[in-house]
Amino acid sequence: MGAGARVKARRLGARRPADGRSHAGAWMLAAPLAAVLGVFLVLPILMLIVVSFLDYSSVQILWRFVLGNYADVLLSATTWRTYLHTFEFAAITWAITLFIGFWVAYFLAFEVRGSTWQMGLFLLCSVPFLTSNIIRTISWIPFLGRNGIANAALLRIGLIRHPLGFLLFSDFAVVLAYVHLFTLFMVTPIFNAMMRIDRALIEAAHDAGAGFWRTLLNVILPLSKTGMAIGTIFVVTLVMGDFLTVNIMSGGQSASVGLMIENEISLLQYPAAAANAVILLAIVLLMVGAILRIVDIRKEL
Amino acid sequence: MHEGRSLRFYLLGGFFGLFVLFLYGPIGTIVVLSFQGPGGGLTFPMRGVSLHWFFNLFQPQMVGDFGGSVLRSLLLAVMVMAATVAISLSAGMAMRRRFPGSTLLFTLVIASLIVPSILVSLGIGLVFSQAGIETAWWGSAFGAQLTWTLPFGVLIMFAVFNRFNHSWEEAARDLGASAWQSFRHVVLPIIAPGVVGIALFGFSLSYDEFPRTQMTAGSHNTLPLEIYAMTTNVTTPVVYALGTLTTAFSAVVIVLALSAVAMLRRRRARRA
Numbered sequence: 001m002g003a004g005a006r007v008k009a010r011r012l013g014a015r016r017p018a019d020g021r022s023h024a025g026a027w028m029l030a031a032p033l034a035a036v037l038g039v040f041l042v043l044p045i046l047m048l049i050v051v052s053f054l055d056y057s058s059v060q061i062l063w064r065f066v067l068g069n070y071a072d073v074l075l076s077a078t079t080w081r082t083y084l085h086t087f088e089f090a091a092i093t094w095a096i097t098l099f100i101g102f103w104v105a106y107f108l109a110f111e112v113r114g115s116t117w118q119m120g121l122f123l124l125c126s127v128p129f130l131t132s133n134i135i136r137t138i139s140w141i142p143f144l145g146r147n148g149i150a151n152a153a154l155l156r157i158g159l160i161r162h163p164l165g166f167l168l169f170s171d172f173a174v175v176l177a178y179v180h181l182f183t184l185f186m187v188t189p190i191f192n193a194m195m196r197i198d199r200a201l202i203e204a205a206h207d208a209g210a211g212f213w214r215t216l217l218n219v220i221l222p223l224s225k226t227g228m229a230i231g232t233i234f235v236v237t238l239v240m241g242d243f244l245t246v247n248i249m250s251g252g253q254s255a256s257v258g259l260m261i262e263n264e265i266s267l268l269q270y271p272a273a274a275a276n277a278v279i280l281l282a283i284v285l286l287m288v289g290a291i292l293r294i295v296d297i298r299k300e301l
Numbered sequence: 302m303h304e305g306r307s308l309r310f311y312l313l314g315g316f317f318g319l320f321v322l323f324l325y326g327p328i329g330t331i332v333v334l335s336f337q338g339p340g341g342g343l344t345f346p347m348r349g350v351s352l353h354w355f356f357n358l359f360q361p362q363m364v365g366d367f368g369g370s371v372l373r374s375l376l377l378a379v380m381v382m383a384a385t386v387a388i389s390l391s392a393g394m395a396m397r398r399r400f401p402g403s404t405l406l407f408t409l410v411i412a413s414l415i416v417p418s419i420l421v422s423l424g425i426g427l428v429f430s431q432a433g434i435e436t437a438w439w440g441s442a443f444g445a446q447l448t449w450t451l452p453f454g455v456l457i458m459f460a461v462f463n464r465f466n467h468s469w470e471e472a473a474r475d476l477g478a479s480a481w482q483s484f485r486h487v488v489l490p491i492i493a494p495g496v497v498g499i500a501l502f503g504f505s506l507s508y509d510e511f512p513r514t515q516m517t518a519g520s521h522n523t524l525p526l527e528i529y530a531m532t533t534n535v536t537t538p539v540v541y542a543l544g545t546l547t548t549a550f551s552a553v554v555i556v557l558a559l560s561a562v563a564m565l566r567r568r569r570a571r572r573a
Binding site: 127138141274 | 309310313314316317320321323324325326327328330331334343344345384387388389391392394395396398400401402403406409410412413415416417418419420421423424425427428431444445447448451455480501502505506509511512516525528529532540541544547548551552554555559
């Protein structure tokens with residue numbers, strides 16, 4: 001049976017009103033996944049929504065419906081500033097990771113020859129993902145500090161006379177760490193999309209007289225759009241929810257939405273934290289929705 | 302291989318090289334700095350070379366409950382790995398065909414990946430506290446980590462089954478194999494490398510997980526929580542020693558998993 005026929009057969013199978021038994025089998029196999037996500041994802045998010053409407057005292061949550069938590073969050077200038085600052089982090093990190101991710105993926109997909117080298121170099125890029133984020137973040141400290149390697153090197157070659165103070169514990173350090181941690185989330189989906197591009201299309205473009213940039217713009221870019229969209233979703237949601245990196249790299253001097261929620265939690269103001277969390281979730285879902293409207297990623301999955 | 306490389310190849314190759322340096326450079330420096338002499342600080346210059354900070358790590362007064370946290374993290378990683386493999390494998394088998402609810406389930410899997418971790422952590426913490434159940438690393442944190450590892454497991458299963466030739470399975474069924482037999486003797490050996498990949502993700506992502514564990518681990522810390530506490534109140538290279546050890550451990554796990562995948566591939570190629 002050819003691939004086309006098989007797909008067709010499967011589609012037919014999907015449309016056929018299947019007997020109850022085969023569905024029961026599938027449900028049984030999928031039940032553990034559904035149970036885990038139901039208990040540890042859906043229920044907690046419903047709980048967040050409920051708690052965000054509850055009153056609280058300094059020691060506990062009071063089961064009394066209020067809108068005050070949202071009023072507190074939305075009417076505070078600090079909240080708006082913090083959100084704006086987090087958007088800024090997300091936008092800058094997105095632009096840089098997209099640029100790096102695109103060219104790294106392009107190099108792997110189109111310049112490296114042979115699948116062994118391609119996969120080997122891709123693994124080289126993805127291994128750090130399976131090591132500790134905290135360690136990877138703090139590993140920048142000896143690099144960026146006032147007496148760190150970067151300053152020492154710049155002083156030695158005479159580019160600066162005094163050590164640069166902004167390298168560590170600054171927004172610069174935060175973005176640097178984000179790019180370091182999250183670029184892989186761009187590389188992987190873009191590389192995946194590029195590997196699926198039919199090489200004959202590129203040859204056809206060349207034969208039709210298109211140069212490198214023309215081919216890139218009219219063939220490769222449109223065909224790797226889905227990969228870029230998936231990468232964007234990852235990077236944006238990771239930055240929007242982060243509190244760890246911003247805390248370590250800004251030395252507690254910079255704010256982010258995640259850190260704001262984290263602070264409310266440490267003050268045991270759970271309903272306030274929950275209201276903030278629900279707003280963050282709504283914003284993240286809106287952003288993802290907007291990306292999905294621009295790019296249809298379903299065919300990628 | 303020796304036909305002329307373009308200038309573009311070298312430019313992009315250089316860019317790629319810098320990217321790899323950017324990825325590995327910082328961790329390289331803390332590995333070097335973890336061998337500081339006893340008088341050394343958090344940055345260069347090196348004041349002698351010693352194993353002082355590694356020994357220091359194992360003295361209980363330096364850090365909190367370091368030994369206990371390592372043990373808990375390892376145990377939890379094994380638990381999460383086993384559960385991730387079993388649940389993803391089973392769901393992956395089910396989701397090869399559409400069934401009522403399969404789209405919803407898939408949406409949940411993707412949602413689990415993109416909902417900010419801090420929300421999952423806070424939400425689970427609230428569910429447990431309102432239900433009057435104490436959070437614990439083997440309970441609430443175990444579930445919290447699964448919401449992070451399962452999407453990767455399920456997506457790997459999807460990728461594996463996209464390339465899976467169903468006629469093998471059909472042949473097994475035609476020859477009279479039961480559902481379990483065809484899974485055990487036909488499907489599983491073919492998808493084994495993918496299963497090892499899921500195990501690697503399950504183990505590593507759990508072992509290093511921080512944000513979803515933070516509010517769900519209860520009174521006993523896992524290793525990443527311990528490390529995070531150290532970064533805020535330890536100002537000696539002992540942090541680097543810990544970073545070096547735990548990164549080396551992760552690297553060993555990755556190498557073992559990749560060797561297992563390579564071995565499985567080779568064995569299958571030999572049989573074919």
